[in-house]
Amino acid sequence: MGTPNRAKKTVPTGILEIKLSSIHGFGVFALKKIQKGVRMGPYEGNVTKVETTQGYAWKLKYSQLIDASDESNSNYLRYVNCAKNIAQQNVIAFQYRGQLYYRTCRDILEGEELLVYYGTSFAKNLGM
Numbered sequence: 324m325g326t327p328n329r330a331k332k333t334v335p336t337g338i339l340e341i342k343l344s345s346i347h348g349f350g351v352f353a354l355k356k357i358q359k360g361v362r363m364g365p366y367e368g369n370v371t372k373v374e375t376t377q378g379y380a381w382k383l384k385y386s387q388l389i390d391a392s393d394e395s396n397s398n399y400l401r402y403v404n405c406a407k408n409i410a411q412q413n414v415i416a417f418q419y420r421g422q423l424y425y426r427t428c429r430d431i432l433e434g435e436e437l438l439v440y441y442g443t444s445f446a447k448n449l450g451m
């Protein structure tokens with residue numbers, strides 16, 4: 324697994340950091356308390372209609388996907404790991420004007436890892 328160089332450059336300085344996670348690979352962590360309702364993004368990647376199994380793609384409207392598997396064409400949001408269930412997530416994914424964003428759905432404490440629920444079928448594939 325390579326160091327996330329480009330994603331590191333895109334992470335909001337002083338607010339979030341990318342580092343190794345106990346859940347999987349790299350994760351995104353709060354460097355200070357973040358209030359509920361803060362929007363992050365958009366999620367960057369290649370817009371495609373080709374399905375992928377790599378785990379970095381979100382479905383958009385009109386059968387399109389935003390695929391962040393290419394680290395050189397994506398941003399820090401590609402490193403947000405999956406919550407065990409909806410209740411555990413502290414950020415939610417949503418679409419706005421054709422783009423995908425994350426938003427904090429509760430206050431996140433300093434040092435906490437950002438977790439988003441990828442969806443039931445994806446979680447099942449991860450063995451949850």
Ligand SMILES: C[S@@+](CC[C@H](N)C(=O)[O-])C[C@H]1O[C@@H](n2cnc3c(N)ncnc32)[C@H](O)[C@@H]1O
Nearest residue numbers: 346347348349377378379401402403404405449
């Ligand atoms: C968007 S990436 C998350 C960032 C990833 N940790 C990395 O370093 O590139 C999604 C991939 O991370 C892994 N992953 C994310 N959340 C996980 C979890 N809760 N349990 C196991 N693997 C997870 C899976 O391999 C998934 O396909």
